[in-house]
Amino acid sequence: xxxxxxxxxxxxxxxxxxxxxxxxxxxxxxxxxxxxxxxxxxxxxxxxxxxxxxxxxxxxxxxxxxxxxxxxxxxxxxxxxxxxxxxxxxxxxxxxxxxxxxxxxxxxxxxxxxxxxxxxxxxxxxxxxxxxxxxxxxxxxxxxxxxxxxxxxxxxxxxxxxxxxxxxxxxxxxxxxxxxxxxxxxxxxxxxxxxxxxxxxxxxxxxxxxxxxxxxxxxxxxxxxxxxxxxxxxxxxxxxxxxxxxxxxxxxxxxxxxxxxxxxxxxxxxxxxxxxxxxxxxxxxxxxxxxxxxxxxx
Amino acid sequence: xxxxxxxxxxxxxxxxxxxxxxxxxxxxxxxxxxxxxxxxxxxxxxxxxxxxxxxxxxxxxxxxxxxxxxxxxxxxxxxxxxxxxxxxxxxxxxxxxxxxxxxxxxxxxxxxxxxxxxxxxxxxxxxxxxxxxxxxxxxxxxxxxxxxxxxxxxxxxxxxxxxxxxxxxxxxxxxxxxxxxxxxxxxxxxxxxxxxxxxxxxxxxxxxxxxxxxxxxxxxxxxxxxxxxxxxxxxxxxxxxxxxxxxxxxxxxxxxxxxxxxxxx
Amino acid sequence: xxxxxxxxxxxxxxxxxxxxxxxxxxxxxxxxxxxxxxxxxxxxxxxxxxxxxxxxxxxxxxxxxxxxxxxxxxxxxxxxxxxxxxxxxxxxxxxxxxxxxxxxxxxxxxxxxxxxxxxxxxxxxxxxxxxxxxxxxxxxxxxxxxxxxxxxxxxxxxxxxxxxxxxxxxxxxxxxxxxxxxxxxxxxxxxxxxxxxxxxxxxxxxxxxxxxxxxxxxxxxxxxxxxxxxxxxxxxxxxxxxxxxxxxxxxxxxxxxxxxxxxxxxxxxxxxxxxxxxxxxxxxxxxxxxxxxxxxxxxxxxxxxxxxxxxxxxxxxxxxxxxxxxxxxxxxxxxxxxxxxxxxxxxxxxxxxxxxxxxxxxxxxxxxxxxxxxxxxxxxxxxxxxxxxxx
Numbered sequence: 001x002x003x004x005x006x007x008x009x010x011x012x013x014x015x016x017x018x019x020x021x022x023x024x025x026x027x028x029x030x031x032x033x034x035x036x037x038x039x040x041x042x043x044x045x046x047x048x049x050x051x052x053x054x055x056x057x058x059x060x061x062x063x064x065x066x067x068x069x070x071x072x073x074x075x076x077x078x079x080x081x082x083x084x085x086x087x088x089x090x091x092x093x094x095x096x097x098x099x100x101x102x103x104x105x106x107x108x109x110x111x112x113x114x115x116x117x118x119x120x121x122x123x124x125x126x127x128x129x130x131x132x133x134x135x136x137x138x139x140x141x142x143x144x145x146x147x148x149x150x151x152x153x154x155x156x157x158x159x160x161x162x163x164x165x166x167x168x169x170x171x172x173x174x175x176x177x178x179x180x181x182x183x184x185x186x187x188x189x190x191x192x193x194x195x196x197x198x199x200x201x202x203x204x205x206x207x208x209x210x211x212x213x214x215x216x217x218x219x220x221x222x223x224x225x226x227x228x229x230x231x232x233x234x235x236x237x238x239x240x241x242x243x244x245x246x247x248x249x250x251x252x253x254x255x256x257x258x259x260x261x262x263x264x265x266x267x268x269x270x271x272x273x274x275x276x277x278x279x280x281x282x283x284x285x286x287x288x289x290x291x292x293x294x295x296x297x298x
Numbered sequence: 299x300x301x302x303x304x305x306x307x308x309x310x311x312x313x314x315x316x317x318x319x320x321x322x323x324x325x326x327x328x329x330x331x332x333x334x335x336x337x338x339x340x341x342x343x344x345x346x347x348x349x350x351x352x353x354x355x356x357x358x359x360x361x362x363x364x365x366x367x368x369x370x371x372x373x374x375x376x377x378x379x380x381x382x383x384x385x386x387x388x389x390x391x392x393x394x395x396x397x398x399x400x401x402x403x404x405x406x407x408x409x410x411x412x413x414x415x416x417x418x419x420x421x422x423x424x425x426x427x428x429x430x431x432x433x434x435x436x437x438x439x440x441x442x443x444x445x446x447x448x449x450x451x452x453x454x455x456x457x458x459x460x461x462x463x464x465x466x467x468x469x470x471x472x473x474x475x476x477x478x479x480x481x482x483x484x485x486x487x488x489x490x491x492x493x494x495x496x497x498x499x500x501x502x503x504x505x506x507x508x509x510x511x512x513x514x515x516x517x518x519x520x521x522x523x524x525x526x527x528x529x530x531x532x533x534x535x536x537x538x539x540x541x542x543x544x545x546x547x548x549x550x551x552x553x554x555x556x557x558x559x560x561x562x563x
Numbered sequence: 564x565x566x567x568x569x570x571x572x573x574x575x576x577x578x579x580x581x582x583x584x585x586x587x588x589x590x591x592x593x594x595x596x597x598x599x600x601x602x603x604x605x606x607x608x609x610x611x612x613x614x615x616x617x618x619x620x621x622x623x624x625x626x627x628x629x630x631x632x633x634x635x636x637x638x639x640x641x642x643x644x645x646x647x648x649x650x651x652x653x654x655x656x657x658x659x660x661x662x663x664x665x666x667x668x669x670x671x672x673x674x675x676x677x678x679x680x681x682x683x684x685x686x687x688x689x690x691x692x693x694x695x696x697x698x699x700x701x702x703x704x705x706x707x708x709x710x711x712x713x714x715x716x717x718x719x720x721x722x723x724x725x726x727x728x729x730x731x732x733x734x735x736x737x738x739x740x741x742x743x744x745x746x747x748x749x750x751x752x753x754x755x756x757x758x759x760x761x762x763x764x765x766x767x768x769x770x771x772x773x774x775x776x777x778x779x780x781x782x783x784x785x786x787x788x789x790x791x792x793x794x795x796x797x798x799x800x801x802x803x804x805x806x807x808x809x810x811x812x813x814x815x816x817x818x819x820x821x822x823x824x825x826x827x828x829x830x831x832x833x834x835x836x837x838x839x840x841x842x843x844x845x846x847x848x849x850x851x852x853x854x855x856x857x858x859x860x861x862x863x864x865x866x867x868x869x870x871x872x873x874x875x876x877x878x879x880x881x882x883x884x885x886x887x888x889x890x891x892x893x894x895x896x897x898x899x900x901x902x903x904x905x906x907x908x909x910x911x912x913x914x915x916x917x918x919x920x921x922x923x924x925x926x927x928x929x930x931x932x933x934x935x936x937x938x939x940x941x942x943x944x945x946x947x948x949x950x951x952x953x954x
Contacts, residue, residue, distance in 0.1 A: 004675050112758045112761065113692065114759070116696065116717055204667050204696050260659035264661035
């Protein structure tokens with residue numbers, strides 16, 4: 001049971017970083033990025049491809065972060081010419097493009113087979129010790145990401161982003177370069193997502209194009225919406241809850257006697273119902289975005 | 299201070315502005331009036347960078363700002379307000395004041411993450427400034443309220459306060475009294491006169507002629523994309539075509555009565 | 564310029580998209596593996612106690628059809644064993660978990676089976692990208708793994724406790740290439756789906772055929788889920804090979820077979836790898852005279868198995884993978900019997916010996932030194948009057 005729980009914990013932490021990244025884009029700034037999985041994939045593939053050529057993972061993370069950051073900034077600037085709905089569709093198309101490149105550039109990305117035998121984490125340990133060390137690593141990464149997200153959200157930059165979400169013209173009239181602010185938040189979020197992708201590739205020791213399907217993005221959207229759109233803590237709560245639900249539905253068969261494939265179908269139904277429920281009944285999520293009270297007078 | 303020079307702007311063949319020009323000297327309080335559809339909002343948008351003209355130039359403090367991004371124009375000292383404030387409900391009055399301020403370090407990611415103590419000092423200074431402006435416009439008791447929950451008039455006041463956080467050189471106000479109750483209108487007029495005395499240049503687009511006469515030294519009249527008059531508010535009654543055609547009977551009455559008041563006092 | 568973002572409106576975009584994706588993720592075909600035409604035989608009442616092993620299959624995700632078929636193979640094997648003497652006098656139970664078609668879920672599934680269910684052997688999966696990481700995990704835990712569906716040669720090196728009942732790409736590719744060479748074809752054009760299965764086939768067949776001195780004029784990996792494949796098929800046609808080599812399944816298979824006929828590719832020989840995956844769903848006219856290879860289901864055991872499958876599920880094989888899963892279960896059962904216990908190390912030691920005399924429904928499953936199937940006796944068959952008939 002411990003191994004299993006550690007496994008769930010590791011997955012939850014990976015998703016929490018992903019959710020923090022998406023929350024900065026969608027929740028705080030109102031940028032509907034339907035292509036989030038592409039940033040995660042860039043991180044994962046950078047680490048995997050460089051590792052397959054014998055390059056140290058630290059370089060892989062750095063390269064992945066740079067590529068993702070640049071991609072994020074460019075996509076953020078694209079919002080200049082496209083209205084928000086069209087931009088959302090464009091991000092979906094771009095993510096599909098990344099997946100198709102991964103699928104078809106065999107020589108480079110391993111094609112449909114993907115890249116396996118990616119260097120693992122904590123290879124000097126084994127069993128529960130290894131899982132514990134891995135969990136500690138991702139938990140530390142999560143804490144760092146959380147602090148970064150909070151600092152950004154609670155400072156002036158966060159105020160500018162929320163204002164851009166609510167009334168971009170007002171933001172522009174108050175000296176704020178709306179295009180640059182969006183590009184920078186996209187770049188920062190992309191780097192966060194690429195780190196979580198690189199870690200994931202090392203944990204599973206494998207990356208393939210089937211992990212870049214749009215469903216992965218929608219799963220993270222579910223986490224952010226359920227947790228509380230716009231709330232940093234909410235993103236982590238949502239990730240934890242949905243990961244537990246998503247994998248925990250395996251245990252349904254221990255209580256109800258149904259066949260394996262029916263249980264598997266229930267998992268998807270549960271997620272769909274939970275997301276719809278929140279969208280209809282409690283759009284603000286579990287931990288709603290708060291209006292911060294004024295600093296006290298000095 | 300601000301020169302708007304022969305601006306032309308069309309939308310689908312219809313000329314919204316057809317060679318409109320205005321000049322505002324430093325320290326002046328100028329009004330811009332005209333009937334609906336005369337192009338006042340378009341002119342304001344062009345002057346502040348929210349729209350690009352087809353022809354003509356805009357100069358601010360001698361710099362050519364034609365076609366610049368609205369935030370770049372704002373950085374040069376021109377802040378405009380909006381006819382409908384639409385303040386967010388997810389931001390408090392204090393947060394909105396702060397976002398109007400110059401918190402250069404806090405706006406960058408690098409400093410937000412690595413220079414936390416200097417960012418905090420910056421915030422503290424901005425907060426002090428925000429409190430003093432809130433006191434001045436008497437919204438201090440509402441500092442923690444969501445901005446979008448304030449009444450229409452209060453939101454207009456707050457918009458002014460937010461603009462002041464950036465120490466603007468020139469304010470462009472888009473129908474500041476629209477939807478505002480009479481007592482608040484009086485307060486607004488006082489604030490604008492005080493600001494003018496402090497050296498801020500003001501350009502006000504308005505329909506309310508009494509407000510214009512209270513606040514402005516000079517008025518431009520815009521009709522169908524062109525200036526048809528430029529004079530002191532009290533002199534508008536000397537242009538009968540202006541009065542009758544563009545201000546309607548209630549407006550001409552207001553002007554006539556204030557002109558009469560001036561003669562009697 | 565007043566752009567006001569309307570968040571609820573945009574989120575409204577998300578709802579139908581989520582629903583659409585959820586529906587598509589539920590797999591393409593209608594019934595679950597649990598829908599049966601006739602019930603499975605009941606267990607022998609004299610069996611006391613249980614022996615539990617695990618299985619990780621893609622019950623949801625893009626390969627749900629294959630996963631369903633693998634589940635059927637497992638169900639049939641378990642029923643047959645328990646109808647008889649069970650394993651070590653006990654009932655055999657195979658605990659099946661969903662891999663969701665992703666590597667991380669496959670590992671989580673394996674973790675649940677190993678650390679919660681405490682099984683000593685796990686069967687799975689289908690996609691090499693999922694089987695390899697899962698077997699690496701199982702090896703690290705000292706648990707036996709049996710792969711019934713992946714064919715990447717990287718599976719040779721996942722560990723000493725890891726086995727396969729399906730021939731890896733090198734075996735299948737060699738068989739196909741030899742068959743083609745024997746028929747006198749000097750050049751071929753290959754078509755396969757653009758996934759790990761298809762790319763594995765293309766690579767192994769090409770390598771073996773070229774080693775035989777033949778030439779691959781072109782190979783096409785088609786993107787799954789399209790409504791038209793004429794572009795890919797015309798490209799194959801334009802390369803003018805002596806014969807076409809095709810492998811396909813599901814709805815894509817139906818479209819491809821129809822278009823192969825319509826575009827006149829049937830003027831040349833068409834060799835179908837794993838015919839039972841796509842021929843039964845095709846219009847008989849379009850596949851008449853086609854030759855190909857398939858899993859050996861015509862041995863004494865094999866035909867009986869095919870009949871049993873049809874009786875139980877009311878249809879022919881929906882993929883070629885149910886038999887390997889069946890063999891994985893029965894082979895493991897024999898290994899446990901021979902070892903006298905369900906301990907992983909003991910099973911792993913027993914399996915190679917047991918396999919030497921094991922006759923599976925997919926033919927003799929003799930395991931080589933790496934624990935992989937050393938030969939795969941496929942059958943060469945042709946389509947006559949809509950039926951697959953061995954040559």
